[in-house]
Amino acid sequence: MENFVVSARKYRPQHFSTVVGQAHITTTLKNAILQNHLAHAFLFCGPRGVGKTTCARILAKTINCEQVEKDGEACDKCSSCLSFNTGSTFNVHELDAASNNSVDDIRELIDQVRFAPQSGKYKIYIIDEVHMLSPSAFNAFLKTLEEPPAHAIFILATTEKHKILPTILSRCQIFDFKRITPKDIVVHLEEIAQKERIEAEPAALQIIAQKSDGCMRDALSMLDKIVSFTNASLTYTNTLEQLNVLDEDYFFSMLELLNNQDLPGVLSLYDEIDKKGFEGDIVLNCMTEFFRNLLISKDARSISLLQVMDGFRNKYIALATECSTSYIIGAMTILTEAEAGFKQAKNKKLHVEFHLIKLNYLKQAITLVSEDGIGKKKRIDEIKSVAFRQLTIREQKTIGEKIQAPKVEKPAEEPANHLPAMGNPDNKENETNNRPPLNQPMSSSAQNEAPTGGLGALKKIRDQIQNRKQEKSIVFSLSDEKLNEAWNIYLEKLAANNQVTSHSNLKQAKLSIQDETNFEVKAESKIQQQFIEGERLGMTLHLQEFFNNNKIQYIVVLDVSAENTEIPAEQLMSRKDQYLKMVEMYPIIKNMRDQLNLDLDY
Numbered sequence: 001m002e003n004f005v006v007s008a009r010k011y012r013p014q015h016f017s018t019v020v021g022q023a024h025i026t027t028t029l030k031n032a033i034l035q036n037h038l039a040h041a042f043l044f045c046g047p048r049g050v051g052k053t054t055c056a057r058i059l060a061k062t063i064n065c066e067q068v069e070k071d072g073e074a075c076d077k078c079s080s081c082l083s084f085n086t087g088s089t090f091n092v093h094e095l096d097a098a099s100n101n102s103v104d105d106i107r108e109l110i111d112q113v114r115f116a117p118q119s120g121k122y123k124i125y126i127i128d129e130v131h132m133l134s135p136s137a138f139n140a141f142l143k144t145l146e147e148p149p150a151h152a153i154f155i156l157a158t159t160e161k162h163k164i165l166p167t168i169l170s171r172c173q174i175f176d177f178k179r180i181t182p183k184d185i186v187v188h189l190e191e192i193a194q195k196e197r198i199e200a201e202p203a204a205l206q207i208i209a210q211k212s213d214g215c216m217r218d219a220l221s222m223l224d225k226i227v228s229f230t231n232a233s234l235t236y237t238n239t240l241e242q243l244n245v246l247d248e249d250y251f252f253s254m255l256e257l258l259n260n261q262d263l264p265g266v267l268s269l270y271d272e273i274d275k276k277g278f279e280g281d282i283v284l285n286c287m288t289e290f291f292r293n294l295l296i297s298k299d300a301r302s303i304s305l306l307q308v309m310d311g312f313r314n315k316y317i318a319l320a321t322e323c324s325t326s327y328i329i330g331a332m333t334i335l336t337e338a339e340a341g342f343k344q345a346k347n348k349k350l351h352v353e354f355h356l357i358k359l360n361y362l363k364q365a366i367t368l369v370s371e372d373g374i375g376k377k378k379r380i381d382e383i384k385s386v387a388f389r390q391l392t393i394r395e396q397k398t399i400g401e402k403i404q405a406p407k408v409e410k411p412a413e414e415p416a417n418h419l420p421a422m423g424n425p426d427n428k429e430n431e432t433n434n435r436p437p438l439n440q441p442m443s444s445s446a447q448n449e450a451p452t453g454g455l456g457a458l459k460k461i462r463d464q465i466q467n468r469k470q471e472k473s474i475v476f477s478l479s480d481e482k483l484n485e486a487w488n489i490y491l492e493k494l495a496a497n498n499q500v501t502s503h504s505n506l507k508q509a510k511l512s513i514q515d516e517t518n519f520e521v522k523a524e525s526k527i528q529q530q531f532i533e534g535e536r537l538g539m540t541l542h543l544q545e546f547f548n549n550n551k552i553q554y555i556v557v558l559d560v561s562a563e564n565t566e567i568p569a570e571q572l573m574s575r576k577d578q579y580l581k582m583v584e585m586y587p588i589i590k591n592m593r594d595q596l597n598l599d600l601d602y
């Protein structure tokens with residue numbers, strides 16, 4: 001390998017047939033040569049590194065060839081071809097307009113145009129990056145282009161066709177060069193590898209082709225670089241390393257973690273990528289592309305746009321069926337936002353992590369919205385409106401069948417500390433306590449039965465609650481027994497949280513059912529009323545959950561004997577206070593808010 005010549009130069013095509021990926025152009029040029037229908041000015045447009053200058057040189061050589069072959073290629077044997085191949089011809093002039101763009105540069109060139117070639121038919125002027133010419137240079141050139149001598153042929157090349165004046169465009173035969181497809185590049189690289197005896201895994205060449213973005217020159221220089229660093233043995237892994245390309249496998253792993261909402265896994269994987277030295281914006285960009293690939297893999301009509309390594313193709317297609325379109329688009333939105341804000345972010349890693357966290361909960365958010373989310377949202381709204389409406393003071397009254405015994409005495413004979421705290425595993429042994437069982441809570445016949453003790457009664461209730469959770473469609477209405485049961489469970493929670501005052505105030509309150517979903521809580525003093533109100537939100541949520549009925553609500557009334565029936569102003573909580581109270585009681589609400597990045601509309 002000691003004499004390894006830079007591939008781009010060594011393997012620069014010498015004939016039209018060896019130009020990669022531009023058959024539409026080389027065929028036209030060969031036909032024009034064979035039929036002797038040559039324009040005096042050509043404009044080669046297209047991205048960099050796709051063969052514009054190479055084609056210009058081949059064209060220059062071929063039109064001066066003394067014995068053009070039948071297929072329109074130069075013979076490579078005549079004196080013109082030989083002098084061209086050795087670089088000693090005087091018939092070809094190249095000007096790089098990027099560095100020589102003044103009027104003087106162009107005048108120098110125009111002066112030469114007047115003289116006929118000493119040998120051969122044509123003098124060829126190749127002007128690279130012609131859009132870089134200054135306006136005055138353009139004008140000076142325009143005259144020559146309008147009336148060129150018969151022996152002069154101009155080949156202009158540009159990457160920016162839109163910058164070329166219309167007057168120039170109208171005088172040129174225009175050829176649009178295409179980006180070279182990764183497939184064409186791989187084939188070409190394989191040929192070179194074979195000739196140079198380079199060992200290269202197909203996957204390695206595919207990465208080079210992808211990374212080169214349709215530019216053969218870049219692909220060749222990448223190949224050169226990797227060959228010299230890897231001692232002419234290219235593997236998938238060392239090519240990824242040399243080109244600083246992120247392995248797509250990372251994203252497949254990332255998606256799996258995201259699907260499982262495995263936040264620690266997601267963050268650790270990102271940490272691993274970060275430690276490999278990949279900048280956050282590159283990671284975000286590659287991830288966006290990954291999701292883009294997933295999206296186009298969903299439909300057979302767009303799958304042709306998928307330009308990935310052979311091994312990954314089926315993986316994409318399989319995964320795409322598992323991801324919903326809304327999820328993919330949501331993910332791309334989050335990632336694009338993250339990319340947009342990356343520059344401004346002070347802590348880049350945190351910035352990426354933050355958006356990964358968002359991604360991690362995206363699926364959950366989409367599920368909430370698309371499935372039963374509407375129902376849940378509605379329920380929450382109702383809780384709000386119920387929980388914080390202004391209090392009305394009503395006289396205690398009884399309505400309907402279910403309130404035959406309106407005054408529900410709390411089972412005071414049951415000390416709270418004997419009650420098992422629901423959800424507290426430490427108190428499990430308390431389950432054996434005597435406790436009024438709630439026989440068949442859903443059956444109306446059970447309502448008036450006197451509570452009887454029994455082992456495992458609590459377990460039974462729990463099973464019933466569990467059953468209710470499973471049968472979400474069953475909605476329960478209030479009964480004295482069940483209401484007491486539910487109320488007491490909440491008291492246990494208060495006791496367990498050492499909310500002693502709230503506990504005792506709620507414990508003393510008297511409940512009376514008004515109809516299937518409404519009941520009244522009677523307070524004997526304003527202080528007691530305030531404490532009961534203070535627990536309203538938690539209690540309402542609890543009761544609605546317990547009865548699986550979002551219509552359950554209650555009012556707190558002050559006993560008529562109380563002197564002042566006005567409600568103190570501080571009792572009415574602002575919406576913000578409501579939120580803060582909710583957070584205090586249910587920290588998960590704040591977590592959800594943070595994770596889903598929700599704004600609050602107080």
Ligand SMILES: [Zn+2]
Pocket residue numbers: 064065066067068074075076077078079080081082
């Ligand atoms: Zn020749």
